[in-house]
Amino acid sequence: MxxxxxxxxxxxxxxxxxxxxxxxxxxxxxxxxxxxxxxxxxxxxxxxxxxxxxxxxxxxxxxxxxxxxxxxxxxxxxxxxxxxxxxxxxxxxxxxxxxxxxxxxxxxxxxxxxGETIMVPKGNPKGIARVPEDLSAKTVAVTRGAIGETYMTGFNKQLKAAGKPEMKILALPNNQDALLAVQSGRADAFDTSTPGAAYTASQNDKVEVAATFDVGxxxxxxxxxxxxxxxxxxxxxxxxxxxxxxxxxxxxxxxxxxxxxxFTAPSASATTSPAAGTSPSAAG
CATH class of the missing domain: 3.40.190.10 (Periplasmic binding protein-like II)
Known part of the structure; x- marks a missing residue:
């Protein structure tokens, strides 16, 4: 077929x-x-x-x-x-x-x-390079309910434990809204996937990749x-x-x-399918 x-x-x-x-x-x-x-x-x-x-x-x-x-x-x-x-x-x-x-x-x-990516306005005006340190006191847009919101919540716990100001998490309905929040100045950065970031950068010259994390x-x-x-x-x-x-x-x-x-990743063959009765373990 x-x-x-x-x-x-x-x-x-x-x-x-x-x-x-x-x-x-x-x-x-x-x-x-x-x-x-x-x-x-x-x-x-x-x-x-x-x-x-x-x-x-x-x-x-x-x-x-x-x-x-x-x-x-x-x-x-x-x-x-x-x-x-x-x-x-x-x-x-x-x-x-x-x-x-x-x-x-x-x-x-x-x-x-x-993997996961932090994107920022072109030129990276806030100098974001390290995660989560450089997100301290910044406003980061995420898709509501998506994994980026979970990551940023976890990063805030790390920042608080280190005695640094937490970021403001701006949870929005979808990825496009998060991108628009950065372009309009409502947010300093937004979270997306590594393929999503590559696609966005190829279509939009007003944003760029600042940091990548949790690859795999x-x-x-x-x-x-x-x-x-x-x-x-x-x-x-x-x-x-x-x-x-x-x-x-x-x-x-x-x-x-x-x-x-x-299907060519080293860990693929080690993952148990839910069809066999067990859910695959999460990476990262």
Missing amino acids: TTAACGADPGAQTAEAAVKPPAELVTDGALTYGVAASFPPFEFKGPDGEPTGFDIEMMDALAGYMALKATPLDIDFDGLIPALGGKRVDIINSAMYIKPEREQKVDFVPYMVI TKIGIAVRKGDTATAASIEQALDKFVANGDYAKLLAKYHLPPEVNY
Whole structure:
């Protein structure tokens, strides 16, 4: 089967599924997934106002292997896990970082390894270079409910313990709002992923990278806690997507560096899949 990453109709269904789809779906014939479409290059609004990006194309392909249509539900990031728990969506695919606090609520099928980046206005006027020291007494914008908010809260504890002023954490609905807060002067810096930072810098000459940290964090597709059947379906479809080369082609299309490839990362083979009954451990 040719996937969406190679130009196939993303909504096309096959006569016979290559991968058994989940038994219970929000909508018959569709794989409904939660996404916060404001985090390029993973998910963002295209010129037509519809979600596009790495995760969107990947989901078109994975759903296709199950003879399903991929149907995104675009909601704020902090509403994704509640939507999954409330069965408004079948899965979450929104560049979600695999962290212990999330693994208590959902299971993950990992698909990428990334790091975290602090971005600042061009020229870095506040001289931010070290994390967390140089964030002391600064205003840092984050996406509400995303891992950046957790990082900054933890950094504030470190700053307080060191006797330094804490940063002001400006939690906003999405990544685009965090970027705009820096450009408008409401914030001194904002937190995003390393691929997101590379994409933003390539599209916007008014901001730049100031610091990178916690490289090696995994991101994954989330399923309901204990839902090993759905996890197995996603994992099998993902295996086919990787094996036929379309995963690597999609990385190249969105200018993502080879080191983000989870399937060639040294730790990939040591990670236990949730389909086997155990959630993968979080990095960082």
